[in-house]
Amino acid sequence: MGGFAWVTLATNDSYSLGALVLAHSLRRVGTKHELVVMVTPGVTEVMREKLSGVFNLVQEVNVLDSKDEANLALLARPELGITFTKLHCWRLTQYDKCVFIDADALVIRNCDELFEREELSAAPDVGWPDCFNSGVFVFKPSQQTFASITAFAASKGSFDGGDQGLLNMYFSDWAHKDISKHLPFIYNMCSTATYSYLPAFKQFGDDVRIIHFIGITKPWLQYFDTLTGVVQPPPGSGHLQPLLQIWWNIFCENVHSQLSPVMASSTLA
Ligand code: UDP
Numbered sequence: 001m002g003g004f005a006w007v008t009l010a011t012n013d014s015y016s017l018g019a020l021v022l023a024h025s026l027r028r029v030g031t032k033h034e035l036v037v038m039v040t041p042g043v044t045e046v047m048r049e050k051l052s053g054v055f056n057l058v059q060e061v062n063v064l065d066s067k068d069e070a071n072l073a074l075l076a077r078p079e080l081g082i083t084f085t086k087l088h089c090w091r092l093t094q095y096d097k098c099v100f101i102d103a104d105a106l107v108i109r110n111c112d113e114l115f116e117r118e119e120l121s122a123a124p125d126v127g128w129p130d131c132f133n134s135g136v137f138v139f140k141p142s143q144q145t146f147a148s149i150t151a152f153a154a155s156k157g158s159f160d161g162g163d164q165g166l167l168n169m170y171f172s173d174w175a176h177k178d179i180s181k182h183l184p185f186i187y188n189m190c191s192t193a194t195y196s197y198l199p200a201f202k203q204f205g206d207d208v209r210i211i212h213f214i215g216i217t218k219p220w221l222q223y224f225d226t227l228t229g230v231v232q233p234p235p236g237s238g239h240l241q242p243l244l245q246i247w248w249n250i251f252c253e254n255v256h257s258q259l260s261p262v263m264a265s266s267t268l269a
């Protein structure tokens, strides 16, 4: 018991592909820590077997839904209610400390130093930098904290209907209290920054440690040419090509070869 773990979440087989690439990316950079994926009943048995090939623990959890349809409708992202399921990560009390990381993220350099940080450490969100982005955060598992956040969620809801709004309301002093809880942006480089602030991306892009494919441009949904091995970014997002290509290279080398023929063909269809 004890020790540190990276934790992610997948509620279906497509996000599981993201989780598989994320896990292999962590192995490739030689992390010393365990890998945990939380899955809900929407993940198939075959996919769970693949996940257990690279994750130390495949933990079944139930779906927590914010049921806050009005807010989610405002965001035009009705599927995000499901991200409340993330809260189960606080129940992994067999670990002393963890880093949660979204399944649509990719670790390109070793970041084990993140475990030196305290709860709740996270990087600023690109849309509103006084909020943290909940795609990467350091936390300490605790049944008490889990109970406290879910009680808070039930009474206060979430200002954006998803886990990010909720966690920013719960850890509301993040913006101004303790700068050591502000992770540098290179630990959660949101892919949209490549065009919202291209000169900064050109200047600092080489330092990036974690790429996070926020929004609808998920790597596994892009057109991939199986003959050339080149991924085609969506129209107008050419600058994302090199980042999407890193994801697809890991997918081809470590994940696709391990999938069953049926799963592989439906993935690349
Ligand atoms: N997630 C999931 N199934 C879903 C939606 C989200 O498993 O249908 C998980 C997954 O780990 C994902 C995270 O919740 O990375 C947050 O959602 P997403 O990354 O799509 O949000 P964004 O980063 O685009 O705001």
Ligand code: MN
Pocket (backbone or CB within 6 Å): 102, 103, 104, 105, 135, 212, 213, 214, 215
């Ligand atoms: Mn994400």
